[in-house]
Each structure stands twice: as C-alpha cells, then as structure tokens.
Amino acid sequence: MSTRAAACWAGGIRPEWTLTVAASTDPPPPSPEALAALGDRALVRICLEGRPEAFDALVERYQRAVYRLCRRFAPAHEDALDLSQEVFLRAFKGLDRFRGDAALSTWLYRIAVNVCLNRAAARPPRAVPLDAAAPLAAGEEDAAARLERRGRRDRVRAAIARLPARQRATIILRVYHELPHEEIAAVLGTTVGASKANLFHALRSLKRRLSGDGTEGR
Amino acid sequence: MRHLSPGELIDAAEGHAAARATAHTEACEACRRQVASLREALAALRDVPDDEPSPLAWDLLAARIGRAVREAGAPKPWWAAWGWRFAPLLMVAVLAATAGVGVTLWHQRAASGSAASAGAVPGADEALAQDADGDERAAEDPSWSLVSDLSAGISLDDAADVGGLPPLGGSERALWQLSSDERRTLASILEAELAESAAAAPIIPGV
Numbered sequence: 001m002s003t004r005a006a007a008c009w010a011g012g013i014r015p016e017w018t019l020t021v022a023a024s025t026d027p028p029p030p031s032p033e034a035l036a037a038l039g040d041r042a043l044v045r046i047c048l049e050g051r052p053e054a055f056d057a058l059v060e061r062y063q064r065a066v067y068r069l070c071r072r073f074a075p076a077h078e079d080a081l082d083l084s085q086e087v088f089l090r091a092f093k094g095l096d097r098f099r100g101d102a103a104l105s106t107w108l109y110r111i112a113v114n115v116c117l118n119r120a121a122a123r124p125p126r127a128v129p130l131d132a133a134a135p136l137a138a139g140e141e142d143a144a145a146r147l148e149r150r151g152r153r154d155r156v157r158a159a160i161a162r163l164p165a166r167q168r169a170t171i172i173l174r175v176y177h178e179l180p181h182e183e184i185a186a187v188l189g190t191t192v193g194a195s196k197a198n199l200f201h202a203l204r205s206l207k208r209r210l211s212g213d214g215t216e217g218r
Numbered sequence: 219m220r221h222l223s224p225g226e227l228i229d230a231a232e233g234h235a236a237a238r239a240t241a242h243t244e245a246c247e248a249c250r251r252q253v254a255s256l257r258e259a260l261a262a263l264r265d266v267p268d269d270e271p272s273p274l275a276w277d278l279l280a281a282r283i284g285r286a287v288r289e290a291g292a293p294k295p296w297w298a299a300w301g302w303r304f305a306p307l308l309m310v311a312v313l314a315a316t317a318g319v320g321v322t323l324w325h326q327r328a329a330s331g332s333a334a335s336a337g338a339v340p341g342a343d344e345a346l347a348q349d350a351d352g353d354e355r356a357a358e359d360p361s362w363s364l365v366s367d368l369s370a371g372i373s374l375d376d377a378a379d380v381g382g383l384p385p386l387g388g389s390e391r392a393l394w395q396l397s398s399d400e401r402r403t404l405a406s407i408l409e410a411e412l413a414e415s416a417a418a419a420p421i422i423p424g425v
C-alpha cells in the first residue's frame with residue numbers, strides 16, 4: 001500500500017483508487033476436440049506457445065503410423081513402443097526446428113527412421129525365437145499353416161534387418177508404408193533415383209536370401 | 219541395346235514402366251527376368267502384414283508419450299538442441315581462439331605493439347587487441363576452464379568427423395566475443411549435452 005493511500009485511510013478519506021478484480025484475458029484452453037480439428041502447423045504453433053495438449057493431438061494423429069514404422073524396424077512390440085516414444089519426444093524437443101516446407105508426417109518419418117536405425121546400429125539384429133513373436137490373428141488356419149506363416153514372416157524380418165541402413169529404410173517406407181519415391185527421398189535426404197536404386201538393390205538381396213537356402217542365421 | 223537401369227526396372231516392377239522400358243522388356247529376356255524377379259520379391263514382402271497391437275495399445279502409448287513430453291518440459295531453443303552436435307567443433311574453435319590470442323599477444327609484446335598483430339588469426343586481430351585485458355578476466359572464469367577440460371579429450375579427427383575443421387577467423391572471434399554469461403551458457407550446454415553421450419550421431423543428417 002502506498003504512503004498516500006495509507007494517509008488517506010488514516011485521515012478517513014476515501015482513497016482515489018479502486019480495486020478491480022478482472023478475469024484473465026487468456027482464452028480458455030482449446031478442448032481436445034477443437035485441437036483435433038486443427039491442421040498440423042497450427043498445432044505446432046500452439047504447442048510452441050507452451051501448450052503441450054496441442055502435441056497430444058499430434059500424437060493422436062500420428063502414433064499409429066510412427067508405431068507401424070518402428071515395429072518394422074524393431075524385433076518386438078515393446079521395442080516398437082519404446083522407439084515410438086523416443087520419436088515423439090525428439091520431435092517435441094526439436095519442434096521449433098520443424099520448418100513448414102515439408103509435411104509434418106515427412107518430418108516425423110525422418111526422425112523415426114533415424115531413431116530406429118540408430119537403435120539398430122547400437123543393437124545388431126538378433127534372431128527372433130518363434131515363440132517370442134506376437135500371436136497371429138486367430139482364424140481357421142491350422143497349426144501347421146500358422147507355423148509356416150510365422151516362420152516366413154520371421155525370415156522376411158530377419159532378411160530385412162540385415163540390409164544396409166538406407167536400403168532397409170527404403171524397403172519399409174515403400175513396401176509397408178507405400179510412400180511415393182519422392183517422399184522417401186525427402187525422408188532420407190536423398191533423390192528419387194537413389195530411392196529407386198536402393199529399392200532395386202534391397203529387393204535383389206532379399207530375393208537371394210529368401211529364395212536361397214533359407215539360412216538366415218549368422 | 220542398353221538394358222534397363224535399376225530405376226527403370228523398379229518402375230516396371232511397380233507397374234508404371236515408361237514406353238521405352240515396355241518395348242525393351244518385350245525384346246529383352248534378361249530384363250524381363252529381372253522385372254519378374256523384382257515383382258516376386260515385392261509380393262513376398264507384401265505377404266507379411268503388420269503386427270497390429272491391441273486396440274487398447276493406442277491410448278496407453280499416447281498417455282505414455284504425454285507423460286514423457288511433460289516431464290521433458292518446454293521445447294529447447296534450436297541452438298541448445300544442436301549444441302552437442304557441434305560441441306567438438308566449438309571446442310576446437312575455442313582452442314584455436316585461445317592459441318590465436320596467445321600468439322597475438324606474444325607478438326604484440328615482442329614487437330612493442332608495432333606490426334605485431336599481423337596474421338595470427340586473420341580478421342580477428344582488431345577484436346582481440348581490444349579485448350587483451352579480457353584475456354585475464356576470462357582466465358578466472360570457471361566456464362572457460364570447463365570448456366578446456368571438456369575439450370581435452372577431443373581429437374582433431376573428432377572435429378573433422380562433425381564437418382571439418384573450422385576456418386580460422388570469424389568463428390573464433392565470435393566465440394571470443396561471447397560475454398561471460400554467454401560463455402557460461404555455452405559451457406552448461408556442452409556439459410549437459412556431453413553428459414548425454416548416449417545420443418548417437420544421426421544416420422540421416424538434419425534431424
């Protein structure tokens with residue numbers, strides 16, 4: 001309280017100022033539904049203004065694609081969850097470096113491929129024991145067919161895991177995410193020609209490995 | 219007759235061959251076999267569907283990421299996030315600047331301030347001469363000793379790995395002209411980022 005105000009009170013004179021309690025002028029935080037309706041760039045901007053709930057909306061939008069990509073690189077579901085979390089955490093920490101000249105999905109794929117390849121480089125591929133693999137959807141397949149199918153899947157996974165990094169990434173983005181070569185080039189920082197060449201060499205190696213004697217061990 | 223390039227073979231295998239490629243594969247058995255082989259490989263790969271997690275997995279994953287993101291706090295400014303990548307480079311620049319200052323001052327003292335400042339660190343002379351007494355202030359600044367401690371284990375090869383050695387001149391002048399607050403910030407970034415040495419170099423640059 002100022003000395004003037006104190007003097008006013010002491011002298012029984014009403015002070016000239018009045019105290020007004022005004023509501024904060026900040027708008028209420030947008031609801032999850034409102035955020036979900038916004039475009040990627042708007043969400044990035046809101047997030048950079050210090051509202052992590054905008055990032056939740058981006059996670060909701062892209063977690064399936066990111067998980068699916070990570071799962072193709074990872075030996076198991078739990079690894080893919082860890083990788084997905086790391087991808088989004090890195091994206092969040094580097095969000096102010098996202099330049100709107102590429103789609104956010106391309107940027108996320110780029111981070112995801114980097115995270116997955118780095119993790120794979122740190123931990124070389126190991127053979128996945130058959131019983132550790134996720135269960136196949138229950139159907140009318142008999143046990144033998146199921147086993148055969150699972151074996152084929154594990155052989156394909158193991159063969160992909162042994163490809164050089166860029167070939168592996170190209171195969172996964174092209175075959176399992178159906179990205180056009182232009183977008184693969186943007187994700188991997190390369191050219192359309194290099195993307196096709198990577199795919200060509202990857203397919204040739206895989207064909208040799210899968211139709212060969214089937215020895216995918218060391 | 220020129221055979222199809224890998225790119226043309228991929229286009230053909232993916233079902234959008236150019237006219238020349240179509241005409242060629244009709245005439246060339248070798249390329250026709252290559253295209254067929256690529257198609258088989260693609261089909262074998264597509265025959266391995268995604269492992270879909272349980273529908274509940276998405277809520278759990280989103281919650282987990284949400285927690286991690288909030289624990290991480292606000293996004294860092296770009297230069298903090300990139301600090302570790304250029305840390306060795308910065309350290310070499312700091313060492314070069316320190317050496318450059320030493321040489322410059324030695325020259326100045328030896329030549330009694332005549333033409334002594336010529337050329338130890340091209341372009342940096344003027345700033346360095348002005349900051350000659352900052353030299354002693356900096357020597358007492360703990361942030362500098364941290365930078366020099368951290369840089370003790372950095373070889374020139376490490377520096378070259380992160381994009382070549384710095385050109386002499388502007389960069390060390392810029393570093394030398396950092397205020398003591400900025401130097402402390404740089405030192406704390408280097409310390410924090412180097413502590414996270416688990417971060418491997420990205421395979422694709424730029425993220």
Ligand SMILES: [Zn+2]
Pocket residue numbers: 220221222242246247248249250
């Ligand atoms: Zn041919």
